[in-house]
Amino acid sequence: MSPLFEEIVEDPAAAEVPTRRVAITVNGQRRVAEVEPRLLLAHLLRQGLRLTGTHTGCDTTNCGACTVLFDGEPIKSCTMLAVQADGHEVTTVEGLSSMSELSPVQEGFKDEHGLQCGFCTPGMMMAATALLKANPNPTEEDIRWALSGNLCRCTGYQNIVKAVLWAAAKLRGEEPTHDGAA
Amino acid sequence: MYPSRFRYEAPRELTEAIKLLHEGQGEAKVLAGGQSLVPLLKLRFAAPELLVDINNLPGLDYHRVEPDGTIRVGALCRHATLERSGSLAQRQPTMAAAAPLIADPLVRNRGTLVGSLCHADPQGDWAAAVTALDGRVVAAGPDGVREIPIRQFATGPFENALRYDEIALEAVIPAPKGTPAGGYLKLERRVGDFATAGVAVAVELSGGLVTRAGIALCGVGPSTIAALDAEQALAGQALTAAAIERAGDLAAQAAQPRRDHRGSVEYKRHVIRTFVVRILRDIAGAAERAA
Ligand SMILES: Cc1cc2nc3c(=O)[nH]c(=O)nc-3n(C[C@H](O)[C@H](O)[C@H](O)COP(=O)(O)OP(=O)(O)OC[C@H]3O[C@@H](n4cnc5c(N)ncnc54)[C@H](O)[C@@H]3O)c2cc1C
Numbered sequence: 001m002s003p004l005f006e007e008i009v010e011d012p013a014a015a016e017v018p019t020r021r022v023a024i025t026v027n028g029q030r031r032v033a034e035v036e037p038r039l040l041l042a043h044l045l046r047q048g049l050r051l052t053g054t055h056t057g058c059d060t061t062n063c064g065a066c067t068v069l070f071d072g073e074p075i076k077s078c079t080m081l082a083v084q085a086d087g088h089e090v091t092t093v094e095g096l097s098s099m100s101e102l103s104p105v106q107e108g109f110k111d112e113h114g115l116q117c118g119f120c121t122p123g124m125m126m127a128a129t130a131l132l133k134a135n136p137n138p139t140e141e142d143i144r145w146a147l148s149g150n151l152c153r154c155t156g157y158q159n160i161v162k163a164v165l166w167a168a169a170k171l172r173g174e175e176p177t178h179d180g181a182a
Numbered sequence: 183m184y185p186s187r188f189r190y191e192a193p194r195e196l197t198e199a200i201k202l203l204h205e206g207q208g209e210a211k212v213l214a215g216g217q218s219l220v221p222l223l224k225l226r227f228a229a230p231e232l233l234v235d236i237n238n239l240p241g242l243d244y245h246r247v248e249p250d251g252t253i254r255v256g257a258l259c260r261h262a263t264l265e266r267s268g269s270l271a272q273r274q275p276t277m278a279a280a281a282p283l284i285a286d287p288l289v290r291n292r293g294t295l296v297g298s299l300c301h302a303d304p305q306g307d308w309a310a311a312v313t314a315l316d317g318r319v320v321a322a323g324p325d326g327v328r329e330i331p332i333r334q335f336a337t338g339p340f341e342n343a344l345r346y347d348e349i350a351l352e353a354v355i356p357a358p359k360g361t362p363a364g365g366y367l368k369l370e371r372r373v374g375d376f377a378t379a380g381v382a383v384a385v386e387l388s389g390g391l392v393t394r395a396g397i398a399l400c401g402v403g404p405s406t407i408a409a410l411d412a413e414q415a416l417a418g419q420a421l422t423a424a425a426i427e428r429a430g431d432l433a434a435q436a437a438q439p440r441r442d443h444r445g446s447v448e449y450k451r452h453v454i455r456t457f458v459v460r461i462l463r464d465i466a467g468a469a470e471r472a473a
């Protein structure tokens with residue numbers, strides 16, 4: 001991966017604004033960028049690194065569409081400065097699948113129709129991925145709790161919960177069924 | 183939305199962090215979990231010249247219960263750590279009950295208890311819990327370290343007693359003399375919302391009597407409210423039905439709610455009363471079963 005130098009703003013005042021070089025491991029690859037301190041991690045991911053799977057759905061840290069894993073923990077990337085990620089590991093939705101295969105969580109969302117418009121889906125899948133790592137055998141209640149920072153305006157959450165149950169069964173090596181139970 | 187421009191430093195030593203704040207002359211701000219500050223920066227409600235990120239300071243992410251029962255929570259201990267803490271679950275029921283009710287799981291992975299106290303949001307849950315427990319904040323500045331009792335720490339809505347060049351290092355909960363009991367109840371419209379009304383109760387019991395009572399409210403006034411009359415009325419008493427009802431009444435009187443989209447004044451007072459009574463009844467019930 002070649003280093004990436006991101007020009008943030010074009011106005012002349014920007015020349016006087018000190019930028020910082022950050023090195024962040026994004027989806028397993030070291031990425032280097034020159035950032036203004038006020039750049040949010042979500043914006044670095046989307047605009048600087050062109051990883052547009054991470055969505056931003058609000059200005060108030062409420063929606064969770066921007067959820068990424070930061071050193072393995074799900075956080076809202078709109079509420080962290082890109083400079084703060086220097087030296088850390090970030091996983092975005094693009095990091096869930098391999099070239100040829102969806103991750104079990106992604107498969108579950110597909111199989112159980114865990115999305116409608118899809119706007120909340122990347123965030124949902126990141127939070128779900130972190131949950132299943134910590135708790136391979138979650139109850140419906142556990143899932144609702146873990147996803148409670150992620151808002152969905154379409155689905156009513158029913159199928160999202162089923163999708164995560166599906167993924168949990170699959171990850172445990174069981175045959176997932178459509179009612180979510182194994 | 184972008185925050186306005188600021189300089190950013192993430193020192194690895196406390197003395198350096200304090201020096202930066204000192205040189206900032208009040209135009210610098212500490213960045214901890216960022217879960218209150220970054221939203222304010224984004225909305226440009228805050229526009230500091232310099233952010234001093236304390237996340238690289240070593241050794242501040244602890245929380246521990248000492249042998250005598252004193253609890254110490256470092257400035258970088260996240261809400262989620264406290265939510266999962268076995269030692270809090272065993273030793274400190276008020277804090278254990280409050281932790282999972284703060285914000286949402288994503289915010290809890292970053293936000294800190296000490297940052298919450300510093301933010302001094304009248305709706306902050308930790309401020310109510312720590313007030314009920316009569317805790318204190320340990321702060322370091324150019325002149326050394328000092329302790330500030332929690333009941334003097336918030337000086338107004340979103341204002342605290344720290345000098346501009348001080349950093350809060352930890353929150354301390356004093357060791358209980360009796361058996362600690364307590365709880366935290368919060369009415370929120372949905373997960374992740376701030377409290378319509380929140381009640382923290384922390385009592386110490388000895389020989390069937392309440393030896394110390396702490397009751398604090400959030401969401402129902404311009405800052406965290408210590409329900410002093412209710413606390414005094416309980417001290418030295420047995421948790422009888424009458425004593426519990428009276429504490430509920432006194433706490434509801436101490437509340438200073440305002441009517442807003444979350445509810446009317448009467449409604450909020452009613453919730454406060456109900457929560458105080460509910461927590462105290464639970465404590466009385468558990469004490470009876472244990473006896
Ligand atoms: C969607 C959402 C919902 C929320 N819901 C709730 C809720 O229900 N209940 C609740 O209590 N809170 C809630 N919060 C706030 C959350 O708990 C924050 O984590 C907390 O208020 C601030 O802690 P922080 O570590 O993130 O501090 P920061 O955001 O980093 O800082 C907050 C303020 O405190 C100062 N500060 C922080 N740490 C220190 C220190 N060590 N020394 C000196 N100054 C310091 C900063 O300069 C800043 O002014 C919510 C936040 C969001 C985004």
Ligand code: FES
Pocket residue numbers: 055056057058059060061062063064065066067076077078079
């Ligand atoms: S964009 Fe809505 S929480 Fe981050």
Ligand code: FES
Pocket residue numbers: 114115116117118119120121151152153154155
């Ligand atoms: S699928 Fe549309 S917001 Fe969730």
